[in-house]
Amino acid sequence: MLPENIPTVTVTGRFLSPDGQPLSGSVIFRAPAQLTFPDSDVILGGPVVATLDAQGRITARLPATDAPHMDPSGWSYTVAEQLAGIPNGRSYQILLPAETPQVDLADIAPTDPSKPNYVAVRGASAYEVAVASGFSGTPADWLASLVGPRGPEGATGPRGEQGPRGERGEQGPPGADGAPGKDGAPGVVQSINGRSAAEVTLDAADVHAVPDTAPGAPGGVAQLDAAGRVPAAQLPPLTAGGVASVNGDRGPDVQLDAARVGAIPAAAAGAPNGVAQLGADGRVPAAQLPAPASGARNVWTPQALGFQAWTCDPYTVANPVIKYLTPQRLYVCGINITEPTPVNRVIMFARGYGGVSSNRYAAGIYREDGTKVTSTAAPVGLAMAGQTAGSPPQMLNNHIGATPIAMPATVTLAPGRYWLTWALTTGGTADYAYFHVQNESPVATANFFFGAPFARAWYLNGQSDTPARLNQAEANALTDHDFPIMALALA
Structure with missing residues (x-):
């Protein structure tokens, strides 16, 4: 302020x-x-x-x-x-x-030469001068004081004689030029680029500029594109003075690959001995990460017992009674894959299965969204359980152990959640007994999740083979059973 x-x-x-x-x-x-x-x-x-x-x-x-x-x-x-x-x-x-x-x-603000470029300062009026000199009164009083008394009217004088009328002489020569006038008001433009006129029009040449028609025109100047670069149409054609060789090669059609330019081939992205390929989120996918050290040190993993993955660790399961497969019931068990895993066998843990000669078993692998990865093309036969040489006698004699069903070909499962399915397509209730996780509730305890629903233990009745697609939310999906112990393997 x-x-x-x-x-x-x-x-x-x-x-x-x-x-x-x-x-x-x-x-x-x-x-x-x-x-x-x-x-x-x-x-x-x-x-x-x-x-x-x-x-x-x-x-x-x-x-x-x-x-x-x-x-x-x-x-x-x-x-x-x-x-x-x-x-x-x-x-x-x-x-x-x-x-x-x-x-x-x-x-x-001045807009033409006749207008001043300043606020005029008013001088003192005659009345103000009179007051300063001692006059006392209003402006009207001061004006009245300027009028004196009327004097007497004088006598009328005699009329004079009319003078002789002279003749008009010849025009004389022009007189000399007068002295120069005073300068104009300060700040008012008197001339533009040497021109003095009421209206002055200048062009680009008058101000030493490039005409606005010159960009991109022959003999003009280059016109930049939206990226700030000279367009190809305004560049000169390539001549013999251009590139003679590329990486030492000469010819009209030089071919280079990644190795020639010191680069990594595109095929190396995500490949063994290559480089990690980032996903859409800018991160390395789980499939390219090593297995966690904490999951592979000094613990019983599926791989430690010959499997690729399993639905649960059988060591922690207790089931005191025998459980038999229900014919035409599709048993569904969830499994989690954390790294790319090749598999070609679906396995169930049998309890006292002595073998059936006819083809009455079907198995398959499905993704979390219900799409099928692979399955048996038709029902197959299944040899008795527990007959691996060197097994404990009670497993051999009581037919207890892993019973595998082969898939048509080896498939590699990407990291994610999957379902294994197993069905006894025909036969009786005593054909196949299995080890299971006992369930004493209307809903199997394996179905414990938060967020995106994923049931680990459920079944569908009335299935004579593996379906084209799974849907855990369909009306006849049931969870009130003692679910079997299953695994994946690579033979």
């Missing part, structure tokens, strides 16, 4: 384009030097920048140019208009006397 004893003038203005849109930019007010105000013990310096607002308006409060005791005195402000879209802004001088505390630039 300026000290209160320094008189100020508020300057306003509004700048619009010809179509009425607010302009942007700023208006700068500069005094000719630093201003000293001894009475206020303050020195002012530097320009005042008034930025146009959203309506194109400015407001600036400036010290009056006739402030008392100001040093220097007798000066004017230089106004510089810097407006967007107007490359050559105006610059002119203005006076801001304290007598006019509100000034709009539209009233004082």
